[in-house]
Amino acid sequence: xxxxxxxxxxxxxxxxxxxxxxxxxxxxxxxxxxxxxxxxxxxxxxxxxxxxxxxxxxxxxxxxxxxxxxxxxxxxxxxxxxxxxxxxxxxxxxxxxxxxxxxxxxxxxxxxxxxxxxxxxxxxxxxxxxxxxxxxxxxxxx
Numbered sequence: 001x002x003x004x005x006x007x008x009x010x011x012x013x014x015x016x017x018x019x020x021x022x023x024x025x026x027x028x029x030x031x032x033x034x035x036x037x038x039x040x041x042x043x044x045x046x047x048x049x050x051x052x053x054x055x056x057x058x059x060x061x062x063x064x065x066x067x068x069x070x071x072x073x074x075x076x077x078x079x080x081x082x083x084x085x086x087x088x089x090x091x092x093x094x095x096x097x098x099x100x101x102x103x104x105x106x107x108x109x110x111x112x113x114x115x116x117x118x119x120x121x122x123x124x125x126x127x128x129x130x131x132x133x134x135x136x137x138x139x140x141x142x
Contacts, residue, residue, distance in 0.1 A: 032071050032073060033074060034112060036114070040065070041064055052081055081096055082097050091139035108125060110127060113128065
């Protein structure tokens, strides 16, 4: 009877370990992800506020040519989403800067890094697989 309990416990341990290894090897919740914001506005300050359902990174500002980056891990439910609001002069933009679905972070960003560039005509995302910035969003006049 005791032997069965030990064997069952061992198999449960192996199953949990296999699940852990599988999640980490496929880039699951254990891999560090990055979002970088680059202020490429023409000599203008960029104000922004980024957050997820669990983390509020606060309202911040950066001067022209400055860069800000934050890092995080995808949560165990694999539904991590960070969105940001951006302002400068009389313009505003709001969008998801990171989503954990593969069509976003693997095929748009190109993996572990999402690099956004604010310019006077809108926001650009660096597509790592293509090695180029592509315009994704326009500024809205407020």
